[in-house]
Amino acid sequence: MSKGEGRREPSLLVICGPTATGKTAVAAALAAEVGGEIVAADSRTIYRGMDIGTAKPPPHLRAAVPHHLLDVADPTEVFTVAQYQRLAVAAITDILRRGRLPLLVGGTGLYIRAVVDGLQIPRVPPDWAFRRQAEAEEQAAPGALYARLQQLDPLAAQRIHPHNLRRIIRALEVIAATGRPISEQQRARPGPWRVLVVGLWMPRPILYRRIDRRVDEQLAQGLVAEVEGLLARGVPPEAPAMQGLGYKEIVPYLQGRSSLAAAVAALKRNTRRFARRQESWFRRDPRIRWIDVGDAAPQAVAAAIRAMLAVNGTSARQGGCLERMHVVPAEAEE
Incomplete structure (x- = not known):
């Protein structure tokens, strides 16, 4: 051009x-x-x-x-x-x-x-045990993981659809591994x-x-x-x-x-x-x-x-x- x-x-x-x-x-x-x-x-x-x-x-x-x-x-x-x-x-x-x-x-x-x-992007490797436990929790109480994310990282919860379980679990996984909200770690x-x-x-x-x-x-x-x-x-x-x-x-x-x-x-x-x-x-x-x-x-x-x-x-x-x-x-x- x-x-x-x-x-x-x-x-x-x-x-x-x-x-x-x-x-x-x-x-x-x-x-x-x-x-x-x-x-x-x-x-x-x-x-x-x-x-x-x-x-x-x-x-x-x-x-x-x-x-x-x-x-x-x-x-x-x-x-x-x-x-x-x-x-x-x-x-x-x-x-x-x-x-x-x-x-x-x-x-x-x-x-x-x-x-x-x-x-x-936070350099946190997948924690399969954490993910399996999270999936079991969601099956037992649908919506519980998103509610937890809203408490721990409201900004991330605003960006993630309540039905996007994969991203919800990933956000919680990063929080659990680092002790910090994932939204703080995704600086542009x-x-x-x-x-x-x-x-x-x-x-x-x-x-x-x-x-x-x-x-x-x-x-x-x-x-x-x-x-x-x-x-x-x-x-x-x-x-x-x-x-x-x-x-x-x-x-x-x-x-x-x-x-x-x-x-x-x-x-x-x-x-x-x-x-x-x-x-x-x-x-x-x-x-x-x-x-x-x-x-x-x-x-x-x-x-x-x-x-x-x-x-x-x-x-x-x-x-x-x-x-x-x-x-x-x-x-x-x-």
């Missing part, structure tokens, strides 16, 4: 938003236009062999545009935010060194914050980049239709066989990777504890809930410039973002607005 007189274009572009809003296709279209490379910010696509259920970028997109931080961990591993932060910062630094534009793309808000804000040290953060949004009816359609497509692509293969490889159902959408719903079906219809209904329902939680998370960040993409084609959304890149007013001060697009719907494009 050429730089105009006195213009300071972003050196890092973030594309975020709820699941199924088209981030993958939009980012690929934009990266192809501007000479960019994509750094995935998704806590599920990091796992190898988990392609369909995570809606990982398809091979043709990965061949057309360089992608980073896909398939970097085995599903049996625990992959931490600190690990992600280190790899993502290294990838962004390398992309910039080669004179290209890094696009940080995904829906895992904590991953994005860890990179953009330079969160200082923003990176050296000029950042433009763009959020993709669409009305709920459109989003829900897209979610339902994607789930149906995943089933047709072989989601059940993918989950079955992971279990056959020895990936335990309780592994963190298997707790993601598309896997935790199919496992009961494969174990004979649910019908396929019930599993599919649960997956669609849980994905809608997840999308609402993602939107709530991102809405708290005033830096995000939101685009109402509706049913717009990825190329049209990419063009709108490229126009943002070309304007000198792309700082955090301009966030929080909702820009509506009047473009050709994806279905109408040839």
Whole structure:
């Protein structure tokens, strides 16, 4: 990208938003236009062999545009935010060194914050005994762990959804190990980049239709066989990777504890809930410039973002607005 007189274009572009809003296709279209490379910010696509259920970028997109931080961990591993932060910062630094534009793309808000804000991640290793005990406590008294977190670290409790048991337990684990609130230890040290953060949004009816359609497509692509293969490889159902959408719903079906219809209904329902939680998370960040993409084609959304890149007013001060697009719907494009 050429730089105009006195213009300071972003050196890092973030594309975020709820699941199924088209981030993958939009980012690929934009990266192809501007000479960019994509750094995935998704806590599920990091796992190898988990392609369909995570809606990982398809091979043709990965061949057309360089992608980073896909398939970097085995599903049996625990992959931490600190690990992600280190790899993502290294990838962004390398992309910039080669004179290209890094696009940080995904829906895992904590991953994005860890990179953009330079969160200082507590170096506390997993305590599996603590986690098992915490899970048992939660089963005996649902909501007890979140109530405890509200008492011990109110700020962290504000940032964590009451149903996000994994993050609640992690926060309590850090508090137990260090004697200090995790919110005190996650101090921000923003990176050296000029950042433009763009959020993709669409009305709920459109989003829900897209979610339902994607789930149906995943089933047709072989989601059940993918989950079955992971279990056959020895990936335990309780592994963190298997707790993601598309896997935790199919496992009961494969174990004979649910019908396929019930599993599919649960997956669609849980994905809608997840999308609402993602939107709530991102809405708290005033830096995000939101685009109402509706049913717009990825190329049209990419063009709108490229126009943002070309304007000198792309700082955090301009966030929080909702820009509506009047473009050709994806279905109408040839």
